[in-house]
Amino acid sequence: MVVGRVAIPFVPPRLVRRHGWTIGVYALLLASLIFTVAIHPTYGAFDIKSLALGALPLALAAAAQTVVVLSGGIDLTVGPLMAVTNVLAARAMLHSNFRDALLIAVLVLILGCAAGAFNGSIVVFSRVPDIVVTLAMSFVWGGVALLILEKPGGGAPLDFQNLAQEATLSPWVPNALVLLIVVVAAVWMPLRGSRLGLALYAIGSDRTAAHASGVNVPLVRILAYTLSGVFAAIGGLALTMTTGIGSPLSGSFYTLSGVATIVLGGVSLAGGKGGMLGPMAAAFILTLIPADLIFLGIDPNYGQVIQGIVIVLVVMVGGLAALRRKPA
Amino acid sequence: MTVRRYFQEHPIVVLSLLLLLLVGVLEAIRPGAVTPNWFRTTVLFAAPLGILAAGQTLVMLTGGIDLSVANVATAAAYIMASNARHGDLQAVLLGLAVGVAVGLVNGLGIAVFQAQPLIMTLGMALVVTGGLTVYSQFAVTSVPSVPGFIHTLGAGTVLGFVPVSLLLWAPIAVIIVVGLRRTGFGRLLYAIGDNAAACRLAGVRVWQVRLVNYTLCGLLSAIAGLVLAGTINTADLGLANTFLLPTVAAVVIGGTSIFSGSGNYSGTIIGAMILTVLNSVLTLLDAPEPIKQILYGAIILLLATAYTRVLSDT
Numbered sequence: 126m127v128v129g130r131v132a133i134p135f136v137p138p139r140l141v142r143r144h145g146w147t148i149g150v151y152a153l154l155l156a157s158l159i160f161t162v163a164i165h166p167t168y169g170a171f172d173i174k175s176l177a178l179g180a181l182p183l184a185l186a187a188a189a190q191t192v193v194v195l196s197g198g199i200d201l202t203v204g205p206l207m208a209v210t211n212v213l214a215a216r217a218m219l220h221s222n223f224r225d226a227l228l229i230a231v232l233v234l235i236l237g238c239a240a241g242a243f244n245g246s247i248v249v250f251s252r253v254p255d256i257v258v259t260l261a262m263s264f265v266w267g268g269v270a271l272l273i274l275e276k277p278g279g280g281a282p283l284d285f286q287n288l289a290q291e292a293t294l295s296p297w298v299p300n301a302l303v304l305l306i307v308v309v310a311a312v313w314m315p316l317r318g319s320r321l322g323l324a325l326y327a328i329g330s331d332r333t334a335a336h337a338s339g340v341n342v343p344l345v346r347i348l349a350y351t352l353s354g355v356f357a358a359i360g361g362l363a364l365t366m367t368t369g370i371g372s373p374l375s376g377s378f379y380t381l382s383g384v385a386t387i388v389l390g391g392v393s394l395a396g397g398k399g400g401m402l403g404p405m406a407a408a409f410i411l412t413l414i415p416a417d418l419i420f421l422g423i424d425p426n427y428g429q430v431i432q433g434i435v436i437v438l439v440v441m442v443g444g445l446a447a448l449r450r451k452p453a
Numbered sequence: 454m455t456v457r458r459y460f461q462e463h464p465i466v467v468l469s470l471l472l473l474l475l476v477g478v479l480e481a482i483r484p485g486a487v488t489p490n491w492f493r494t495t496v497l498f499a500a501p502l503g504i505l506a507a508g509q510t511l512v513m514l515t516g517g518i519d520l521s522v523a524n525v526a527t528a529a530a531y532i533m534a535s536n537a538r539h540g541d542l543q544a545v546l547l548g549l550a551v552g553v554a555v556g557l558v559n560g561l562g563i564a565v566f567q568a569q570p571l572i573m574t575l576g577m578a579l580v581v582t583g584g585l586t587v588y589s590q591f592a593v594t595s596v597p598s599v600p601g602f603i604h605t606l607g608a609g610t611v612l613g614f615v616p617v618s619l620l621l622w623a624p625i626a627v628i629i630v631v632g633l634r635r636t637g638f639g640r641l642l643y644a645i646g647d648n649a650a651a652c653r654l655a656g657v658r659v660w661q662v663r664l665v666n667y668t669l670c671g672l673l674s675a676i677a678g679l680v681l682a683g684t685i686n687t688a689d690l691g692l693a694n695t696f697l698l699p700t701v702a703a704v705v706i707g708g709t710s711i712f713s714g715s716g717n718y719s720g721t722i723i724g725a726m727i728l729t730v731l732n733s734v735l736t737l738l739d740a741p742e743p744i745k746q747i748l749y750g751a752i753i754l755l756l757a758t759a760y761t762r763v764l765s766d767t
Contacts, residue, residue: 430579436579444568
């Protein structure tokens with residue numbers, strides 16, 4: 126028996142197959158950085174720092190959204206929760222020293238944790254769709270933020286602000302970037318490998334199957350919202366660091382931008398698919414676009430249009446790719 | 454259990470009772486507040502929300518959502534007002550064209566390219582708002598003005614207390630309510646919301662239905678934008694921006710499920726009325742803005758929870 130030569134189809138390595146989208150996002154980030162340097166030759170350490178400062182709150186908002194979306198839900202309270210923690214921190218930290226500010230930051234984190242757990246509990250126990258619960262809760266948290274601080278104000282010690290605003294390690298490595306890496310590495314990395322991380326992905330991809338395999342679905346859902354609250358609180362603290370004040374409306378931008386960021390970062394809104402690294406790069410890309418437009422001398426108002434077009438194209442391409450893989 | 458069964462089969466009755474209860478609360482807080490004139494203003498403010506929520510109902514019936522309705526309404530009103538000097542008809546047609554165009558793109562992305570409705574319409578919302586800002590800076594030379602007949606449409610009254618906008622809203626409502634029940638297109642919306650895969654296997658061209666549905670939603674949003682511009686008698690770049698979340702709330706309170714193809718526009722109408730009356734109750738309470746927001750969110754949540762509990766089978 127002669128076995129004829131069979132054309133072996135090219136199979137990309139496992140790493141590329143599993144993380145193709147993430148690698149693509151980083152390639153896109155690299156390409157847009159190269160493009161930026163090309164159109165703006167003096168792009169340097171200072172610009173890198175302002176890029177990181179701009180991307181930090183968005184990246185944290187995206188992290189908060191990612192956790193919930195991976196578990197098969199959606200959280201429309203991310204922005205308002207960021208605003209609540211932002212104004213709370215700025216109000217409490219006014220005229221305080223660095224040590225007190227750190228203590229306040231820890232308390233604010235605990236509060237974010239509690240707020241997230243509260244959101245999650247309502248989602249689970251009311252049995253109302255998550256999008257509706259978090260939509261209603263976004264009014265509530267928005268009101269709470271206004272109660273704490275009626276108009277922009279408050280403050281934070283300079284040392285605390287410098288946790289994000291300086292570049293301690295090297296002028297090219299802004300603290301904001303280090304902070305983001307530390308947060309993701311400390312909160313997400315250990316979790317992802319744990320049983321809870323596995324359960325999170327499991328309930329996101331098939332809730333019934335997860336339940337049948339012994340996952341406590343309601344508990345994991347509540348924990349997902351809790352973790353989202355923690356990331357949102359870190360995002361609020363980041364807003365306090367980067368702006369130096371608290372503003373009750375500071376979060377309004379971040380709920381939906383966070384959703385856009387994670388989709389660009391390869392997280393499926395259907396749940397259970399995606400990771401944390403893609404959205405982080407996507408936050409930098411979406412922050413870089415308006416900056417590039419200014420360098421190009423284009424009216425920054427086009428920024429929103431281009432961001433919108435990027436999102437629309439990305440979801441269309443993503444949808445088409447999914448369609449080719451799995452003909453309906 | 455028969456009472457419960459009755460409510461399960463006629464959710465509209467529960468909602469109407471709730472609406473009456475809220476009106477009762479209003480009358481209790483400020484005796485003499487409920488008059489024909491009160492009715493007029495309530496309908497005036499409910500009409501734009503109701504028409505905007507009509508489009509939202511249609512897309513949510515199929516398991517989708519449209520986050521661009523408020524931006525489309527704003528864009529339609531602004532473009533209508535800034536072209537008013539070219540003639541009323543042209544201005545209105547241009548405004549409506551914006552809605553149809555955005556709806557069509559939404560529909561293309563969702564129906565043909567299989568994009569998630571949430572993110573597709575969010576992206577288009579950004580495009581519309583950004584595009585409108587650019588348009589207002591570079592293309593608009595004169596101050597936008599709302600034509601007189603649009604102002605009459607949005608704020609006028611006939612027979613003493615019947616708002617003119619009701620004369621537009623009522624036919625739209627009848628067409629949608631009856632259309633959903635009696636036409637093939639209406640039934641297909643329910644079928645797709647229930648099980649799109651089964652529809653496809655049964656030979657339904659699901660993508661065509663979705664495309665038309667999102668386009669209709671865009672058109673309805675544009676109409677709502679024109680009515681709202683008439684009610685307020687100005688058209689600025691933030692005209693309808695606060696209306697997005699209330700449209701979703703009105704649909705949900707009205708009993709349309711996001712997960713399965715059930716619900717109807719009649720529920721949404723009551724939902725829009727409930728939200729409008731709730732707003733005037735909160736205004737009458739004279740509470741500070743933050744408290745009003747918190748109460749607004751909490752009451753929507755309570756209503757949705759109660760509703761889910763009453764209607765769930767277990």
